[in-house]
Amino acid sequence: MKRSFVTLSVLVLLAALAATWGGREWSLSHVRYFTGRQDLGWVSCYNCHLVTLEDQPWAKPRPKHDSPAGLAVSPDGARLYVALDDRDQLAVVDVASRQIVQRVRVSGNPYGLALDPTGKRLFITCKGGDRVAVLDTKSLKEAESIEVGLMPAGVAFCETKSGPRLVVANSGSDDISILSLSPFKEIARPAAGREPYAVAAARGGELAMVACRLAAAVGLDAPPSSEVTVVNPGLGRVVSRESLDSAHLSEGVAWVPSRSWALTPLVKVRNLVPITQVAKGWVMSSGLAVSDLGGALIQMPLDEVNDYFADPSAIAVDAAGRRAYVASGGGDTVSVIDLERLAAWLAKAGEREKEEAIDDLTLSSEYVLARLPTARNPRQLALSPDGKTFFIAERLQDSVLAVNTETLQPLGRIALGDGGLSDPIRRGERVFTQAAHTFQRQFSCRSCHPDGHVDGLAYDFDGDGVGDNLLDNRTLQGVAGTMPFKWNGKNPSLEIQCGPRFARVLMRTDPIPPADLQDLTTFLQSQPPARTVHRSQQGKLTESQEKGREVFFATHQPNGTPIPRDRQCATCHRPPLFTNRLPSDIGTKGRYDTTNHFDTPHLLGIAASAPYLHDGRAKTLEELWTVYQTNDLHGVSSYMNKHQLNDLIEYLKTL
Amino acid sequence: MKTTLASLIAMLLVTPPAMFALDAVGDVPFPIVERFENFGKESGIPANKVHCVTKTSDGRLWIGTWDGLCVREPNGQFRRYGPEHGLSHKMVLAIVEDPRTGDLWLGTMRGLSRFSAGKLTAFTQTSSGLPNNVVYGVALVGDTVWAATAAGTGAFNTKAGEWKIYDHNNTVMHEPWCYTVTGAGDLVYIGVWGGGIIEHDPKRGTFKEYRDPDKDFHFDLVPDDGPINDITSWLAWEDGILWQTTYFGFSRYAKGQWQTWVETRSPLPSNFTQFVWPHKRAAWVGSDRGVSVTDGKFWVNYLVGDKGEGLVEIHRPGATQPEKRTMSTALANQFVLGIYVDDTEAWFATSKGLSRGVFAKTKTAVAAAK
Structure with a gap:
């Protein structure tokens, strides 16, 4: 009996070992067969299977919050309008009582706001709806709507000789919609810099300035520069492109009429300096570009030597041109800048001092008058028409702070929501x-x-x-x-x-x-992939995109030649995440790289994340195959003609 | 009567030479060039060879040269933009303005460039969907930039950011070497170097081919039966009329009818025509022997004599011989590569310099001036 038990146990153990060994061998052969790669060891089933987009955390319903986006104050100063993009709402606030008097539904994630000078019409960019809505401020009903470019963010009203115009920064399509109001239509859509974000009228509406957040892809070893695109709204034309060298992430722009200055908050970036060298040059810092829109542009620091005010976003300037207010979204601070002192420094500074000013953080003490603490994440600012109050949208606190501009003391806080602290995502x-x-x-x-x-x-x-x-x-x-x-x-x-x-x-x-x-x-x-397709085109593939899909999933070349499994797009970039989560050698090892295997990135929203490859050497998707392909290691592309490559890229833009 | 006669004599005495010119050619239904002003390297143009010329809606003159793009500043100086400023290649072959945004789109020998408010952006066959880097012709139709290249015509939708390619793989064109493209209302015409003309309706996605019916390279066997030749060097469309230049003659297509001209049977001074600019239903044609202007009936040729003098030939309908004159000035060079004409002046890009054609005053203008 005892011997039988031992024998049986040994047999079971052997069988289990055999099954484990066999399973492992089968698993290895399965992985190696379907990836075409013999170098792979054991790989989890989850790398390729049992994954759906619906199961991803970003696809699940999540709590909505009353996060304030754009602000606008009515000409009489009585009402404050607050865009609540997460809620698909506009909040109408009674300034005197600091209470919300009405919430108006505006579909498509209302984001940027601009009022006409009479205050009768409120223009709302709907970032998720790719449209601009016009709200009648008396009835609080949506009167008109027009389709614009992808993900409109900032908007400004401009009175021009040709009539009133709206200038809209389409952050997702890198262009600017210039709209006439009667009739309400798009008259031009000039190209902007990369990711146009904030807009402000200048010179009485004769011009509009569009601050662009990102620098254009420049390839290896070149310092980046972003752009403030200056348009003539009356003519619908770009009149200049102000270059912000080694700077980016401008999320605000303002005009100072009394000084004819354009002010643009920026992040001075030093990405080509090794990031380990903290005390020897690396560290991004906040700054303010001062431009006369005539070619003279100086970058001034906003930080202090041992204290930084990260993520400068919105800017507001009082009508007299005395002060500018810059929100630091990362520092929970609004910096108050004395423009007279800044002008005085600029007047006495030599050319070299001006050129090097951005790197001298001691300078900010010359013109930064105060640092006002705020609740979490101040992102937007608005001044009352009489200049006595400014409002700070505290985005991640669900509130708006009102501040007296003379005393720089808080007047009170407008509660839009509860701050959402019960939500781990928030x-x-x-x-x-x-x-x-x-x-x-x-x-x-x-x-x-x-x-x-x-x-x-x-x-x-x-x-x-x-x-x-x-x-x-x-x-x-x-x-x-x-x-x-x-x-x-x-x-x-x-x-x-x-x-x-x-x-x-x-x-x-x-x-x-x-x-x-x-x-x-x-x-x-919880962050969903970037949306790269206009709302009006979502859900359907064009003929070219459909052909591109066939190229992406091709197992054979058009002449019937099989494409090895490890060179088929869909093997490494396997749907639904378009990655098999394995490192691959696609022939891109650089001079200083210690490996030739790099992680396979997912392709969701790939069109919006240039540059490409592990070191960012490819400025466009095309360059992946036209410039940086090596022996067909990054998918077999040598058989493709330009039609097929264009189709493939059109398909990739839909992911 | 005596007073009238005295007035007439006085008027003849004080009237400037332009008036004589006007009186002599007053029946010609398009502007007459009275004299040429020439610009070369000594004027600040970076190269002798000027490939194209245009005036933008803000009144500024732009030229594409062998060595860069130039704009003529208000002070008359030429300002150059080259590859060091972001131009995709120094040789600029074509310039077109987007009338809505004021951006310039430039065809170069290495890609398409966009010039917008002083900033140049390059689109090449490796960095974009452009079919080929050699861009001979550019046109703008609505939101789409059309680029005629050595490997098909590319269409770039500036709103959608999408490229499409039209070549021998997906249209009726039998070869991909495209020299020129032009918008024509809802249609687009593509000039294929050895393949005639392709008419494309972007909305319907249809293509129609216009070929030389007699299929003879060197002789136009049957006049007015179709395009003069398949070797299309340039196309231009205005007010319902399509004009075609070829290396073997010149054609016009309107309302389904073709008209053709060759040098042996018409006032056309040379069959080697490579550019046409229509203005108010008259075609200004650049050839290797100068410039011809015609509305299909009248012809005026501006040629260069053996001693470099300017020659004008005025061919009137029904007249057996042309009226010939000598001008005090001539085109900078007789090989004319590009033309721009508006109501006030004409500009000519030539293989050795740039010329401005100053118009003789019209009867109405003279009367108004008086």
């Missing part, structure tokens, strides 16, 4: 946008990932020399389920990616506390 976004987690509050996660996306730059992550070993910044939108992370694929989870090592290398402070880290990763996983 808590995580507060961590994401908070510069307090970095040394001297130098930057936040958002400083490199605006709205969770990319800043379009490649950074020198190693100390091997200036600009020698760049790594492309990757989007966090659609990141859920695409582990491992980093280009070398070494971080198996977001918790590790954003954990202690990250704190040592980048933040140079104590790591983010575990509870905050958990919230942060929850927020990151």
Whole structure:
């Protein structure tokens, strides 16, 4: 009996071992067959199977919040309009009582606001609806609506000799819609810089300035520059393109009539300096571009030597041109700038001093009058018409703070919501946008990932020399389920990616506390992929895109030649996330790279995340195959003609 | 009577030479060039060879040269933009303005460039969907920029950011070497170097081919039966009329009817025609022997004599011989590569410099001036 039991046990054990060994062998052969790669070891089933888009955290319903976006004050100063993009609402606030008197439904994520001079019409950009709505402020009913470019953000009203015009920054399609009001139609759509975001009228409406957030992709080793696009709204034309050299992330712009200055907050970026060299040059800083729109442009610092005010966003200037207010979304501060002192410094400074001003953080004390603390994430500002009050949209507090401009003391807070702190996603976004987690509050996660996306730059992550070993910044939108992370694929989870090592290398402070880290990763996983297709075109493929889809999923060349499995697009970029989450060698190893295998990025929203490849060498999707393809290692593309390549790219734009 | 006669004599004495010219050609239904003003390297143009010329809606003159794009500043100086400013290649072959945004689209020997408010952006065959880097002709139709290239015609929808390619793979054109493209209302005409003319209706997605019916390269066997030749060097459309230049003659197409001209049977001075600019239903044609202007009946040829003098030939309908004159000035060079004409003046891009054609005053203008 005992012997039988032992025998049976041994047999069961052997059978189990055999089954395990056989299963492993089958698994390996399965993986190697379907990837075409013999170098792979054991791979989790989840790399290729049991994944759906519907199961991703970003696809699930999530709590909505009363996050204030654009602000506008009625000409009589009695009403404050607040766009609540997350709620699809506009809040109408009685300024005297600081109470919401009405909430109006506006579909499509209302974001930017502009009033006509009479205050009778409120123009609302709907970022998710790709449209501009016109609200009758008396009836609070939507009177008109017009389709514009992708993801309109900022809007400004301009009175021109040719009649009233609206200038709309289409942040997703890199262009500007210039609209006439009677009739209400688009008269021109000139190209802007990359990601146009904020708009302001200048010279009495004769001009409008459009601040663009991102720098155009420039390839390896070149410093980036972003753009303020200046248009003539009457003619519908671009009149100048002001270049913000080595600067980006401008989310506000203002005109100072009394000085004929255009003021643009910016982030001075030093991505070609090794990021490990904190005390020797690396660190992004906040600044303010002062331009006469005639070619003279000076970048002035907003930070202090040992204290930074990260993520400058909105700017407001009083009518007299005495003061400018700049919100620091990461520093929970509004900086008050004395423009007379700034003008005095500019008048006495030599050319070289002006040129180097942005790097001298001692200068800000010459003209920064005060730093006003705010609640979380001040992002938008508005001044009352009499100039006595300014309003600060505290986006992640669901509130608007009213401040007396003379005393610089708070007048009171307008509560739009409860702050949403019971929602881990909201808590995580507060961590994401908070510069307090970095040394001297130098930057936040958002400083490199605006709205969770990319800043379009490649950074020198190693100390091997200036600009020698760049790594492309990757989007966090659609990141859920695409582990491992980093280009070398070494971080198996977001918790590790954003954990202690990250704190040592980048933040140079104590790591983010575990509870905050958990919230942060929850927020990151809630970020949906970037939308790259206009609302009017969603849900259907054009003929070209359909042909491109066939190219993407092709297993054979048109002449019948089989495409090896490891060179088929869909093998590595396997739907639905368009990644198999495995490192691949696509022949892109650079001079200073220590490996030839790089993580396979997901392709969701790929059209909006230029540049491409691990070091950002490809400025456009086309260049992946026309310039940086090596021996058909990055998919077999040598058989493609230009029609097929164009079709493939049109398809990729839909992902 | 005596007073009238005295007035007439006095008027003849004080009237400037332009008036004589006007009186002599007053029956010609399009402007007459009275003299040429020439600009070369000594004027600040960076190269002798000027490929194209246009005036934008803000009144500024732009030229594409062998060595860059130039704009003529209000002070008359030429300001150059080259590859160091972002131009895709120094040789600029075509310039067209987007009338709604004021942007310029430039065809160059290495890609398409956009010039917008002083900033140049390059679109090449490797960085964009452009079919080929050699861009001979550019046209703007609505939101779409059309680029005629050495490997098909590319259509770039500026709103959608989408490229489409039209070539021998997906249209009726039998070869991809496209020299020129022009908008014509709802239609687009593509000039194919050895393949005649392709008429494309973008809304319907249809293509129609116009070929030389006699299929003879060197002789126009049957006049007015179709395009003069398949070797289409340029196309231009205005007010319902399509004009075609070829290396073997010149054609006009309107309301389903073709008209053709060759040098042996018409006042056309040379069969080698490579550019046409229509203005108020008259065609200004550039050839290797100068410029011809015609409305299909009248012809005025501006030629260069052996000694470099300007020659004018005025061919009137029904007249057996042309009226010939000598001008005090001539085109900078007889090989005319590009033309721009408006109501006030004409500009000519030539293989050795740029010329401005100053118009003789019209009867009405003279009367108004008086």
